[in-house]
Amino acid sequence: MKHAINDVTLELIQGDIASQKDITAVVNAANAELRIGGGVAGAIHRAAGPGLEEECRPLAPIRPGEAVITGAHNLPNKYVIHCLGPVYGIDKPEDKLLADCYRNALKIAKEKGIDSVAFPALSTGAFGYPMKAAAEIALNTVLQEMPKLQSVKTIRFVLFSKSDLEVHTEVLEKVK
Numbered sequence: 001m002k003h004a005i006n007d008v009t010l011e012l013i014q015g016d017i018a019s020q021k022d023i024t025a026v027v028n029a030a031n032a033e034l035r036i037g038g039g040v041a042g043a044i045h046r047a048a049g050p051g052l053e054e055e056c057r058p059l060a061p062i063r064p065g066e067a068v069i070t071g072a073h074n075l076p077n078k079y080v081i082h083c084l085g086p087v088y089g090i091d092k093p094e095d096k097l098l099a100d101c102y103r104n105a106l107k108i109a110k111e112k113g114i115d116s117v118a119f120p121a122l123s124t125g126a127f128g129y130p131m132k133a134a135a136e137i138a139l140n141t142v143l144q145e146m147p148k149l150q151s152v153k154t155i156r157f158v159l160f161s162k163s164d165l166e167v168h169t170e171v172l173e174k175v176k
């Protein structure tokens, strides 16, 4: 599904965040230490190679809601923006912290003059955030930011499963 506001396009697709060849910056669902992990952090670090962890080391630890940027090493992108999502039920207020991730990632993208950003569904795996509630926050936050973006022309959500894509599509239909 695609939705445009002025000259910025929001896309929802099913896929793997580590194989978005036409995207300048991919977002990592990081851990505080910015180390390789499971899920997205596993896929991104494996594809990037060990140089990514090395570059991350002096930037860690980060706090929930925070975002930092590095190079993308062997990934087919130019940058990785690492976001630490809230652990559901533990890091509070979780809705604000999750929204902060998306806002801070887009802020960095704007500062760097980046044209395209791909997000996974932050916090919805190991961190336990329910998919629909997370999709509402993610999409509402991105829609709010879209009119203020300068360089960023494409924002893509890369959802891992068909049902995750369906949930996001339903939410976007409602909130757009």
Ligand code: AR6
Pocket (backbone or CB within 6 Å): 015, 016, 017, 018, 029, 030, 031, 032, 035, 036, 037, 038, 039, 040, 041, 042, 043, 085, 120, 121, 122, 123, 124, 125, 126, 127, 128, 129, 158, 159, 160, 161, 164
């Ligand atoms: N591409 C796109 N989405 C994916 C991929 C992929 N390759 N792999 C998983 N997902 P998670 P979190 C989906 O756990 O909840 C890590 O171990 C997944 O189905 O990656 O923010 C880190 O080290 C889910 O919907 O991130 C942290 O400790 C979503 O991406 C912790 O997990 C996010 O799942 C971060 O947890």
